[in-house]
Structures are given as C-alpha cells and as structure tokens.
Amino acid sequence: MLPGSIQITGEALSGAEIKDICDSLKENSVRLLSVRGCQLSDRDFGRVxxxxxxSHSLAQLNLNLGVVSTIGRTKQLADALKANRSVQTLFLHGSPLLDAGLVTLNGALSTHPSLVSLDLGDCMLGDEAVRLICGMLPPDGAKSGLKELTLSANPAVSTQGWARLAIAVAHSSQLRVLNLDYNPLGDHIAGMLAVAVASSRTLEVLDLEGTSLTNQSAQVFLDMVENYPTSLRVLVLAENDISPELQQQISDLLSEGEEDEDKDGEARGRDPSGRDMSNSSSSQMVLMTSGLGESFLAETEM
Known part of the structure; x- marks a missing residue:
C-alpha cells in the first residue's frame, strides 16, 4: 500500500487520535502529516x-499555526528531525520560535539529508535566525541546501539581516523559490535582492507582496529582466506602491522568457526543467501554487 496522508486542522486532538497518528508513522504508512492549528498536550506532542x-516514509510535516508553541516543544522537534531521514518539507508558519528557537533547531535543519523546503513565516525571527538560515543556503559546489524558503511576515529582521540573506541567495546553488512577502523591506533591500536574482542561476520565484516597495524597485527589476538573462519566472509585486503598468511590463517580459525557454527545451527534446522527455510523457515538473515543496512531493508520486 502506498503511504497516504493525515490532515487535521484546528482541532483538539484526543489521546486515541494521537495514538493512531503515532502508529501510522511507525508503520511507515504516512507520507504527509498535517496537524495545522491543532491543540495537543505536551505529552502527546512528544509522542508525535x-x-x-x-518514520521512514514521512515526506511532508505541517505544524503551522502555533503547534510548536514552547521552547520545550522546539527541542523535541529538533531531536525528532535529527533522527528522521525522510522529511523533505517542513511547515512551521505562525510558530513563536524567536531566534532562540532557530538556534535550537539549527543543527537538525542544517544537517538533515532530505529537507528541501522550509516555511518559517510569521515565526518572530530576527537577525540571528537569518544568519543561521543563510547557512542552509550553501554556495556553489558545497553541500545541497534548501530549494524553497519562506520567511514571510518576520518584521523584526533588520536591513542588515536582509542584506545578509541577499548575499546568501546570490551564491546559493540550489534555491528556486523565495517568499519574503509582508516584510517591510523597502526599495533599498529590493535593490539588493535584484542583484541576488541576477546572480542566481536557479531562483525562479520571488514573492515580494506587501513589502513597502515603490516604482523605484519595480524599475530596477524591469531593467534586470529586460537586459540580463535570469532564471526568474515569477515576481510577485502586489500590494506595493507600484504602478500597474510597470507590473504588467515585468510580467510580460518574464512570460516571454519562459516561452523562449519552453521552445528551446522542446527543440532539444527536454522539458523546461532540463530533463529528457523522450522516454516518458509524464515527466514534467508539477509546480503547485502553494509551494515548491509540494511540487517535489507531487513529482515523486508521478
């Protein structure tokens, strides 16, 4: 039997439900476990x-919306991830981790052999946490690192912290999706990110929705996509003080670049991600709107 999924949202979990979850994990019959926004005792959290x-089958773990609510739970999760070898995607969005939580998790996250997608949005992170996260974006030729990173809504990060992240992104050989929406970045940091995007050979999606940008930032991105080759396919600029005309121009140019790449891939008998299509008609990448981590999960099941 193929591993399935357990998805529960916003419920108070009983001891019997926790036992069922734990039994399924130990029997390797779960590929996706989501207990998003659920209430469970500290003892039951430790059991999970x-x-x-x-578990050897678990690929995606969703603990969003406050499930990891204390430093004690953070330590338990870190210990679990040190032993686990299979988790590819970890969602901790809306957990009050603070920098201390990232310090606790860092060893497990940075050395995990399979982790490629990490959501740390709205986790009350600061510069120390960003410094540790940069270590999960190793430079070219180093160990493998994250392919998708979400740091939405972490307003405590300073300009220096975001600049450090931009440098790491510029040198990362793996990162494909970066979500920084709802952070007060401003035009200065956006300019640094434009340089990072131009330097990156892999970054395809950059979400800057609601990040206090103006036409100044948009013009920089427009010049970049108009005049320099880039891997970027999607740039989200909604809810910023940017004219619809500039946003449309950038979108049109990115669409043109993707169409050209698709044509080149077809001419070489490959899909846009570079894989040979001659042996299988179902080998295309599935990029889901909810995140690249889920697309990896879908890809392995196709």
Missing part, C-alpha cells in the same frame, strides 16, 4: 515527535 523520528 517520537513517531516522526522513527
């Missing part, structure tokens, strides 16, 4: 973490 540690 032990199940995660023992």
């Amino acid at each position: 973490c032990r199940g995660v540690a023992e």
